[in-house]
Amino acid sequence: MTFVDIHAHLDFECISNDKATLNEEMKKNNIFALSNTLNLENYIHTKELYKGLSQVQVIPGLYPTNAGKISKEEFEEFLTYLKKHKQEYIAIGEVGLDAHETKDEEVLLVQEERFRKIIELAIELNKALLIHTRKRELKALEIIEEYVVKTGFRKFNLHCFTGKKKYFQKIKELRIYCSIPLTILNTQSFQILVEELPISQLLVETDSPYLHPEKITNTPLTIPQIYAKIAQIKGYDAKEIENILYKNYMKFIY
Numbered sequence: 478m479t480f481v482d483i484h485a486h487l488d489f490e491c492i493s494n495d496k497a498t499l500n501e502e503m504k505k506n507n508i509f510a511l512s513n514t515l516n517l518e519n520y521i522h523t524k525e526l527y528k529g530l531s532q533v534q535v536i537p538g539l540y541p542t543n544a545g546k547i548s549k550e551e552f553e554e555f556l557t558y559l560k561k562h563k564q565e566y567i568a569i570g571e572v573g574l575d576a577h578e579t580k581d582e583e584v585l586l587v588q589e590e591r592f593r594k595i596i597e598l599a600i601e602l603n604k605a606l607l608i609h610t611r612k613r614e615l616k617a618l619e620i621i622e623e624y625v626v627k628t629g630f631r632k633f634n635l636h637c638f639t640g641k642k643k644y645f646q647k648i649k650e651l652r653i654y655c656s657i658p659l660t661i662l663n664t665q666s667f668q669i670l671v672e673e674l675p676i677s678q679l680l681v682e683t684d685s686p687y688l689h690p691e692k693i694t695n696t697p698l699t700i701p702q703i704y705a706k707i708a709q710i711k712g713y714d715a716k717e718i719e720n721i722l723y724k725n726y727m728k729f730i731y
């Protein structure tokens with residue numbers, strides 16, 4: 478069985494300036510990761526870095542603040558590229574909504590409109606979506622709900638969800654996924670999220686190089702620690718949790 482990190486950013490030099498060595502380490506520890514990207518250029522660059530390496534799949538994404546600021550032409554180019562290269566990747570991320578870095582109403586509307594377009598493309602291509610949402614949790618959930626109701630598509634994963642507890646019920650109802658970061662070790666809100674959600678809705682992420690509880694560089698090699706914490710909260714043994722989370726991952730992606 479494999480440990481899966483569904484949300485990392487492995488292009489950073491601080492994680493490893495030797496990607497082949499990182500890949501070997503991950504292989505030794507049975508760890509596989511999806512390297513999320515922030516725009517087309519970042520996708521193409523990161524894919525080049527991991528060409529031929531078995532433990533990392535790079536996926537195309539458009540970070541919400543980028544989605545809010547690129548031109549109409551650049552956004553169209555992003556969508557066209559994703560359609561044309563659909564055989565090359567297994568999911569789309571990260572995408573979403575963010576009102577932390579900008580409060581400009583017009584920019585937020587552009588983000589929203591483009592988030593919808595990306596969701597529609599993901600449904601058309603049947604690709605799972607890795608979603609970032611900050612200070613826009615309610616809006617993101619409303620949009621997701623619309624598509625779940627309309628199409629039955631449920632391959633939505635909320636990464637590092639820090640929304641209020643009152644939204645947990647909605648996430649449960651929608652039967653979408655939340656990926657749990659390493660900061661669960663010292664953050665009660667993630668422990669509660671794991672307690673509240675059914676095990677079938679959980680996935681695991683590092684968001685490397687970010688989200689290390691000790692504020693040091695994170696890497697996918699910390700993934701087993703998150704599995705162990707979830708196992709402890711949910712009352713499973715190590716093998717069981719690996720099995721369950723692997724099945725969740727497979728269901729999410731395929």
Ligand SMILES: [Zn+2]
Nearest residue numbers: 484513571684
């Ligand atoms: Zn991220």
